Amino acid sequence: MGAVGTFRFDLCTLPPEAEALRGEVREFLRETLGDMPPVKRARSWGGFDREFTRTVAARGWIGMTWPRRYGGHERSALERYVVLEEMLAAGAPVGAHWIADRQSGPLLLRFGTEAQRERFLPAIARGELALAIGMSEPDSGSDLASIRTRAERVDGGYRVNGTKVWTSNVHRADYMIALFRTRVVPEKKHEGLSQFLVDPKSPGITIRPIIELSGAHHFNEVVFQDAFVPEDMRVGEEGAGWKQVGAELAFERSGPERYLSCLALLVELIRAAPADPGERMAVAIGRLVAHLATLRQMSLSVAGMLQRGENPNLEAALVKDLGTNFEQEIPEIVHGLLGCEPTARGSDLQQVLGYLVQHAPSFSLRGGTREILRGIIARGLGLR
Amino acid sequence: MSELRSILADTVTRLFTDRVTKDVLETAEQGQWPAALWQALEESGLTLPLVTEKQGGAGGTWGDAHVLLAAAGRFGPPVPLAETIIASWLLSESGLEVPLGPLTVAPVHRGDVLRLERGSGGWRLSGTARRLPWGGSAGHLVVVTSPDGPASGARAMVALVAAGHAQVTPDHNLALEPRDTLVFDNTPVLTAAPAPPLIPGDxxxxxxxxxxxxxxxxxxxxxxxxxxxxxxxxxxxxxxxxxxxxxxxxxxxxxxxxxxxxxxxxxxxxxxxxxxxxxxxxxxxxxxxxxxxxxxxxxxxxxxxxxxxxxxxxxxxxxxxxxxxxxxxxxxxxxxxxxxxxxxxxxxxxxxxxxxxxxx
Known part of the structure; x- marks a missing residue:
């Protein structure tokens, strides 16, 4: 019997400069968001507002950790973490830069050509370039390596045929980073994949909306029919796509957005509670507060590992699965405690509940399903 | 984790790996005090992490205590290590001498009120302390009382009581760790002192x-x-x-x-x-x-x-x-x-x- 050394969650204390930044961000959000209604705050990083994104960029809070020569600000990962958690906690509409700041920018920094970095990173950091991610296909969800969209070499680039689905916000984005099959290697589906920067307005690309059960439109189907992608828009080496996507998904899984999506509802639940709540309500709220505080500590600990240049893949998967369970539990608990009907109108609580009840099922799907995460965790524990 | 702390973790892990055997766990469940295990812990200086070095302790931090207690959780040594750590810290903080041997602390049961009164010849303790870990087998008991009950904000008192002065009703928890009820009736106290302001009655x-x-x-x-x-x-x-x-x-x-x-x-x-x-x-x-x-x-x-x-x-x-x-x-x-x-x-x-x- 001994300690399990497979995962580590060392406590992370934020440095003073990060805490000082928190005050600035809060002040900015108070001024910029004003009295934005709770139901809008509940959209979290689903809110897409280019003007807001440009304002955030002007403060230097996009591409914070990137080198200055690419428009970045060379600040620490922990300072960036504070900006992210404050934006999420306030329900700021960060959707127009979230993807680029979180994963596309770091991907280009690591694997992109110098020309790609110079062209795209400063524009992202200025808040002028929104990116979308094209990975899933109609027959390839969790089994991502089975994608079939083909990019065949032609003169000066590639000819692309196939279909991507669940491509969030590509109808509003300036570019998408898509994963295509550049070579078919029988029996080796992880080989022959490559990533590309694609202009969604190019000829041969058709974007069709996929409406969510709530009636909202984020998702799209993207059909490629002999679409041309220039050679210099390939990201990284041909055939290295799987490795690159793995690194990208680690960024996608490790942030505070994986436990804060229902914070707006917990806030409204506390608002609905009397100053002297009954025992049942106090226990329910207190338990959620304990989970929230613990998840934040765990999430910060992952941020600390990223700051030190470590690779917290297992830890990120643990926090994401715990975090999305927590997010999905909050609407359930509000239901059970108050029995109030989730609606589109009515009280703030009802509206926030209405929005989140309809969106919560996606929390344990996006960025790697619960099932995939638990597989990653089991492998990390030595079981696969 | 600092280097000193990882040495501490290695030391306690090695000690428990060697000493907290299935046999030790089973005989403790039949009521036998694991004297050799306790002696080894004391000799390795692992029982008083929060006591100043001047008072014979390790002069460490709560972070060090955490290392010891997490290890105690992994191995389940059938001794009052947690209680001794807390009791000795309370004595040390109150400027009282820390005795050798296993200690326990009271009150640990909600609603238990212990009263400390100054009588002729010193302080005396009265009241019932329920479900005390190793209440009957620890050498000494450290009690924290406050005049208006454990939850009040009034200045608390810390007192040290020697074993053998209370009426003991033995019991245990599901893990067969002793959880004894002790009744004090005007029982003499070895030493007592007001707790420092940062130590409340609870x-x-x-x-x-x-x-x-x-x-x-x-x-x-x-x-x-x-x-x-x-x-x-x-x-x-x-x-x-x-x-x-x-x-x-x-x-x-x-x-x-x-x-x-x-x-x-x-x-x-x-x-x-x-x-x-x-x-x-x-x-x-x-x-x-x-x-x-x-x-x-x-x-x-x-x-x-x-x-x-x-x-x-x-x-x-x-x-x-x-x-x-x-x-x-x-x-x-x-x-x-x-x-x-x-x-x-x-x-x-x-x-x-x-x-x-x-x-x-």
Whole structure:
């Protein structure tokens, strides 16, 4: 019997400069968001507002950790973490830069050509370039390596045929980073994949909306029919796509957005509670507060590992699965405690509940399903 | 983890690996005091982490105590290590001499009130202390009292009482750790002193919850290690059961609960080092309620994966799970601490939730 050394969650204390930044961000959000209604705050990083994104960029809070020569600000990962958690906690509409700041920018920094970095990173950091991610296909969800969209070499680039689905916000984005099959290697589906920067307005690309059960439109189907992608828009080496996507998904899984999506509802639940709540309500709220505080500590600990240049893949998967369970539990608990009907109108609580009840099922799907995460965790524990 | 702390972790892990054998655990359950184990702990200087070096202790931090208590959770040594750590800290903080040998602390049961009165020839103690860990076998007892009961803000008193002066009714918890009831009737006290201002009347309750959080988090680590190992070894349908997704899922959830418990406990000890346990009530409440919930889920999964063999006395799994089931309720269960957190959150108000969480 001994300690399990497979995962580590060392406590992370934020440095003073990060805490000082928190005050600035809060002040900015108070001024910029004003009295934005709770139901809008509940959209979290689903809110897409280019003007807001440009304002955030002007403060230097996009591409914070990137080198200055690419428009970045060379600040620490922990300072960036504070900006992210404050934006999420306030329900700021960060959707127009979230993807680029979180994963596309770091991907280009690591694997992109110098020309790609110079062209795209400063524009992202200025808040002028929104990116979308094209990975899933109609027959390839969790089994991502089975994608079939083909990019065949032609003169000066590639000819692309196939279909991507669940491509969030590509109808509003300036570019998408898509994963295509550049070579078919029988029996080796992880080989022959490559990533590309694609202009969604190019000829041969058709974007069709996929409406969510709530009636909202984020998702799209993207059909490629002999679409041309220039050679210099390939990201990284041909055939290295799987490795690159793995690194990208680690960024996608490790942030505070994986436990804060229902914070707006917990806030409204506390608002609905009397100053002297009954025992049942106090226990329910207190338990959620304990989970929230613990998840934040765990999430910060992952941020600390990223700051030190470590690779917290297992830890990120643990926090994401715990975090999305927590997010999905909050609407359930509000239901059970108050029995109030989730609606589109009515009280703030009802509206926030209405929005989140309809969106919560996606929390344990996006960025790697619960099932995939638990597989990653089991492998990390030595079981696969 | 600092270098000194990882040396401490290695020392205590080695000692427990050698000394907390199945035989020691089983004979302790039959009522035998594991004298050799206690002696080894004392000789290695592991029982007084929070006592100043001048007073014969290690002069360490709550972070050091955390290392020892998490290890105690993993191995389940049948001795009052947590109680001795807390009791000796209380004596040291109050400027009182720390005696050798195992100590226990009171009161640990909600509603128990102990009264300290100055009589002819010194202080005397009266009242009933229920379910004291090793109450009948510890050499000395450290009592914290306050004039208006344990929850009041009045200046507390810390007193040291020698064993053998109380009327003892022996009992034990599910893990067969002694939980004895002691009745004091004008009992003479060895020494007593006013506690420093940062030690309130409910300090034993708070520190007890803090210690049990670390022990439960340690217990979960042991469950995870045993369960993953068993899932890799046990074969059914021609392959290790750990190759089945259903079992992998269970182990993944156990891993998540173990990680959450460890983080919550570590955070509370770190807060205790920043500002003292009394000012770390929020983190202690979070830790006790979160580790307790994790303990319930974790024990269930560990038994499910181990199947019938884990349900036997022959197997060693129960040395951990019976402790978790007991510790979970001691010094306030999940609902007690959650209710406190919930009431505080409601009185601070909805918009203070996030600022408060990030200020801790």
């Amino acid at each position: 300090i034993v309750w708070l520190c007890g919850a803090l210690a049990r959080s670390a022990q439960m988090a340690g217990g979960l680590e042991s469950l995870l290690a045993q369960t993953v190992q068993y899932a890799g070894e046990r074969k059914q349908f021609g392959k290790p059961i750990g190759s089945f997704q259903a079992i992998q899922w269970q182990c993944a959830i156990l891993g998540e609960q173990t990680a959450a418990a460890a983080s919550a406990a570590a955070s509370a000890f770190s807060a205790a080092d920043r500002s003292g346990p009394a000012e770390a009530t929020f983190e202690i409440a979070v830790a006790k309620s979160r580790t307790g919930e994790a303990a319930g889920i974790g024990a269930g999964i560990a038994h499910q994966v181990h199947g019938a063999i884990g349900f036997t006395y022959e197997h060693s799994l129960h040395f951990v799970t019976r402790r978790l089931w007991s510790w979970r309720a001691e010094c306030g269960g999940e609902s007690y601490w959650a209710e406190r957190l919930g009431r505080e959150a409601a009185s601070r108000g909805a918009d203070a939730l996030w600022p408060y969480i990030t200020s801790r």
